[in-house]
Amino acid sequence: MSKRQTILLVDDETRHLKVLVKAFLNDYRVLFARSGDEALQLVQQEAPDLIILDVMMPGMDGYQLFGLLQQDQALRQVPVIFLTGRDGEADERRGLEMGAVDYWTKPVSIDIARIRARNHLELKRHRDLLAKLAITDSLCDIANRRGFEDYLAREWHRAARTGRPVSLLMIDIDYFKAFNDHYGHPAGDQCLRQVAALIDKTLSRPADLAARYGGEEFVCVLPETPEAGARVLAQKLRQAVADSGMVHGHSPLGNRLTISLGAATLQPDEAGDPAELVELADQALYDAKNGGRDRVVVAGMVLTTLAKAESG
Template sequence: MMSQVSVDAARKATVLIVDDEVSNIEIMNEALGDQYDVSFAISGEQALESVHDIMPDLVLLDVVMPGIQGFDVCRRLKQDPLLADIPVIFITGLNDTDDEVLGLSIGAIDYVTKPVHPLTLRNRVRNHIELKQLRDQLAEMAVTDALTGLHNRRKLDGLMKEAVKTHAGEGRWLSLIMLDIDFFKQFNDTYGHQNGDNCISMVASALHRATRRASGHSARYGGEEFCCVLMDCSPDQAQAVAEEIRDHVHQLRIPHERSQVSPFVTISIGVASAQAREDSAPNDWVKAADAQLYRAKSAGRDRIEACVFGDLG
């Protein structure tokens, strides 16, 4: 099984320290540097400018700083969908219950008081990073197909929604490929469901290899049906990816004695391409690609049908 969402377990977690006092940064770096990749910012402004590039697993955030205060930095992090899940621990010399309540109410998960005790800091950082990693794993499982390791339909819907949104502003090309294993019911009836699952996994691996080369995203849409989202991908480029997927499946040479088109497993493919517009909807691509897939099946299977849809101006 080829997993599209495998995680490098050896990767060190990244901690971003935000503090205007360099001596405090040095103390925290000394406490954490052997276990984590540590980055730092000496102001709230600098932290907000760099956090998207760093994408830390946890932020240690000073409350009182010149310019943007820690509370405001935390609010901005929590308002950003890409950053909202990053745990924030406030580092503060304040000893005020109201401040602690405020910090927790805007999304921080913990407080560490100054002067920082290295062992306490290490333990709290470790606990919260382990909890975040567990949440990330559970979230990934929720959008991953268990059999193939590809994205599932729920994830595909989110990818398409985001792709249409980001492509619409500049009218960029977006393509969607839908494919189906030909005569799969007959395959299952002949070889059994275990071999059917193996067939699905092998086709998924072939699909993933071709889609990854095109920097696309592949998903199991349901049963023996799959989808690929190809960003910034013109009709010609999408056609080439579809042909590569079909070739990869041919090369698998999975026996299928009850197929009506080949002694081996084949696939039918539908491709839909358009330049995204402000009024475009993700389902436009799904409907168009599904219609092309139906055409491919009706025309004899083991083939590719493609279309360009929409007003291209």
């Protein structure tokens, strides 16, 4: 059963609000606001799936509120229907040209409003699903490479603003080719799913993201995490796989499945590129593999150290 969708109604006149609340209350979560300012506060707390917005309001009018919503990366995805007492073609054209999905003239027919809202909400549901699929790994059901890159770029810029470090873990399943060769690809897929679930479960903070980087490689983005924290979490992940009881009878390390991890931490700045962090973690992972696998190597603040060494 899918989650109830949310409609936000914005109108300065209570009698109009009442009609619409009644129309939608049985089928959706309904939020309402009597002014543009109130609506702006509400949408910060939770993004609705559809906004039905009165054009004529004292203070901030519907067009102004719409303009502000369009400036927000997340809120601009929410479909907006304009609601107006006017029936001028020019107003309707203006609303639609701004990007509203529909334009309703008061008084609104309850039945028609229900059907039209339902159609827009169905489209929104499909769009949300497609957007989620585009960033999800279909085998492991965690973020995919694209989801990882989007997330890392976002967190990189956030950290550049807040002055906090970002850490990255790169993880590789040891001797995975031998695993696939001996147990077959269905078992290999099952192994990837188990390791992904284990990584995802071990990351405890909501802002941490686990993703499949490709093949048997995984990554973890750890916002606001200094080097020490990244090291502890990497060790915890290595231990979790070691303790999982997953068998790899063709690993030179013994009868068990193991992973190697590279960790890196940087203090992002706007001029920098998140790819620097990926390269550092990748190099650390390479060192972990070369050093005998089933271990953690921390690259740490290598770039900063280098820069200091060069300037000094």
